[in-house]
Amino acid sequence: MDLIPSFSVDHTKIIPGIFESRVDDIAGNKITTYDIRVTKPNVEPAVEVAAMHSLEHIIATFLRNDPDWKDDVIYWGPMGCLTGFYLILKSNRAPKEIVDLLIRAFDSVKDSEEVPGAEPENCGNSALHNLVMAKWYAKRFADYLISNKENDAIYVYPKTERLVTDDGRQFFDS
Ligand SMILES: [Zn+2]
Numbered sequence: 001m002d003l004i005p006s007f008s009v010d011h012t013k014i015i016p017g018i019f020e021s022r023v024d025d026i027a028g029n030k031i032t033t034y035d036i037r038v039t040k041p042n043v044e045p046a047v048e049v050a051a052m053h054s055l056e057h058i059i060a061t062f063l064r065n066d067p068d069w070k071d072d073v074i075y076w077g078p079m080g081c082l083t084g085f086y087l088i089l090k091s092n093r094a095p096k097e098i099v100d101l102l103i104r105a106f107d108s109v110k111d112s113e114e115v116p117g118a119e120p121e122n123c124g125n126s127a128l129h130n131l132v133m134a135k136w137y138a139k140r141f142a143d144y145l146i147s148n149k150e151n152d153a154i155y156v157y158p159k160t161e162r163l164v165t166d167d168g169r170q171f172f173d174s
Helices: 049-065 095-111 133-146
Strands: 007-009 016-027 028-039 073-078 084-090 159-161
Touching: 007 084, 016 095, 016 133, 049 073, 049 084, 049 095, 049 133, 084 095, 095 133
Parallel strands: none
Antiparallel strands: 007 159, 016 028, 028 084, 073 084
16 A cells, blocks of 8 residues: 655755654554754754764663653654654554654753764764754754644645656656
């Protein structure tokens, strides 16, 4: 069954938050991809690339070690546009059900004394890290999630018709 939604996200109206990007059914098991949008696309500057890379390492390490969630975490990684992250989890929870996890994850960055796995043996670009800026973005986003936890607008994407390219193909960005 084709579960790809026929809508696209209107990026001019996105605010930071936690959004369901897609739900896939693999052998009867649902897995959900979330967009964890950290900045407002095309309005705010995107996340500085070295800080983004450090946040990828620190939060992936947090999620994959969390005793309550590690078994459900399939993937954590940065968006190419540098405005947020993709999180893929087993099951199909509403975005609001994972807000506390993400608050804890981003809040944990302040306690990092170093970026885990940032040595050439473990990382493809070990010079590209910025822990100070990673802490700045992480605090800002954790504070934002805490203040907006009850605001439904941070969980629902503004939708528009999916873009069709000149040769009739549908456009996807992930
Ligand atoms: Zn790396």
